[in-house]
Amino acid sequence: MVLEPQAQSIPRMIAVELQQGTVSLAARPVPSRAEGHALIRMRHAGICSTDLQLQRGYYNFSGTPGHEFVGEVVACGDEKWLGRLVAGEINLACNDCDWCRRGLRRHCPNRTVLGIVKHPGAFAEFLTLPECNLHALPDGVPAEMCIFIEPLAAACEILDQVAIPAGATVGVLGDGKLGLLVAQVLRLSGLQVHLFGRHVDKMRLLEPLGIGVERANGALPRMAYDYVVDATGSASGLEAAIAMTRPRGTLILKSTVHGAVTIDTAAVIVHEITLVGSRCGRFEAALQFLLAGRLILAPLIHDRFPLRQAPAAFARAAEKGVLKVLLENE
């Protein structure tokens, strides 16, 4: 049910379009707001590795991507949201199935996903989301930093899925955007973290938190950690992560999705390794980390582009070694 009837001249907006690998800009109608949904004016959005994968054809995606954002609510049903700056959970659940009733809305089989599955994303001047997906930004945290809430929630998901004993040492493989957030979330949760990656300069940003930095060129330690996180997003990274895991250990697959990958099941079976697929997480947990104020986030933002320069922003984000690139709509 559409609450705002369209005027005769439908208001239009700028939206990013992904089509067969090409990033372009399009004039699109401002989306109509279904019942229970809010219309949000995007302020900042982050380009995620998943967006780059969508560009490469993952999910046969075409449309407007973008799922890391903060924005201002400009129309809504529950007026408490009006004018507020919000972040939003990306899974739009049906709220009516067994999964939703069990509180696992992120796994609702009927879900759409902002900017990924059948719901236009945040790389546009406006987007819609159900009001129940919204979270007000925490006081005292710069709005721009709140684009990290979604990937931080994904990092926090590890702690919801795996009971890692306090003080244990975790090997984190991958110094991309997600790896750097995972390392921080685990370290600030009282774990020892050894971060393995190819870019010592990026990893050193995290040394003030007491994160051990290990250059991952050549031989990685074998059977060295009871807990390993693969945040490489690469097939060879997953293979290396399996080899790093001790017998009876747990390897968390915290990657942007990489599809069909060949793994050595012999090692997994003989060493009785547990592999845990890990995706989106609770925003509440991420907000707690942001509020605590100890995360090192600002240096992870490598560039900013106005929304209208989205093609250049995508190209920049795809450069080797580049971390978060923002799209701005201020």
Next chain:
Amino acid sequence: MVLEPQAQSIPRMIAVELQQGTVSLAARPVPSRAEGHALIRMRHAGICSTDLQLQRGYYNFSGTPGHEFVGEVVACGDEKWLGRLVAGEINLACNDCDWCRRGLRRHCPNRTVLGIVKHPGAFAEFLTLPECNLHALPDGVPAEMCIFIEPLAAACEILDQVAIPAGATVGVLGDGKLGLLVAQVLRLSGLQVHLFGRHVDKMRLLEPLGIGVERANGALPRMAYDYVVDATGSASGLEAAIAMTRPRGTLILKSTVHGAVTIDTAAVIVHEITLVGSRCGRFEAALQFLLAGRLILAPLIHDRFPLRQAPAAFARAAEKGVLKVLLENE
């Protein structure tokens, strides 16, 4: 330290030899018994899928295979074992490392493995094992049936690794020897079991236990079970098992090892599936199942050969649809 000094004419025995895919018989010295080890006269031994894989070159194996056996202790240090019928745990641990001290002798990094890694196996007239690896056969259970203790322990390992809620339904994929044992152990532990395989005649053997039998030709159910066991030993089986697992579900890799396999990590990550590699288990748990007397084992023995006909026995065991083949030394 060798306790029985070799006589000038060293006693010899018949042993099976695997060499580059060929099964042959050889005359070998009766093995000398190291301190703390027992010398065991093999009575019955079972050919396992792993043995067939060793024949195909897995582990670059050459030597005497065999790890499922029962036999009589003919020489030992602790005389309580002398003359007893025993089964034996297959991992020979160092008893001196962190793993051993933590009670995880099956994962001792210094271990050898009976008939698999650097310790001559049970397909011979005699074998040796540490006395601490031995288990006396339970009273009232035919000795022949006790060759199932080792694979039953591997089936029981699932329950030690994964806390499956009472009454839950488990999908078991694979109707080979291990799949049929896994299905029984889970069913007799109070779980509902749906067994998927290609041989309805074999699966129907288990119907008296209330195990649901599903023919696995064509479409398998997708995202249907919170708990799935892959006992197919095949790459395509593992792929199907992943597809059968519900979001947030657990898939136990209970296979003879199949090495490098391509899996869809996208499904594992997006559905946050947990994969659990599972290998050897505790003999104590297996003995409890044997003692309880409810397992359907006799129909799983499809053939018996004298040790001297081992080449024919291996050929028989490799035939499609053939379950357990025994080697006898009576």
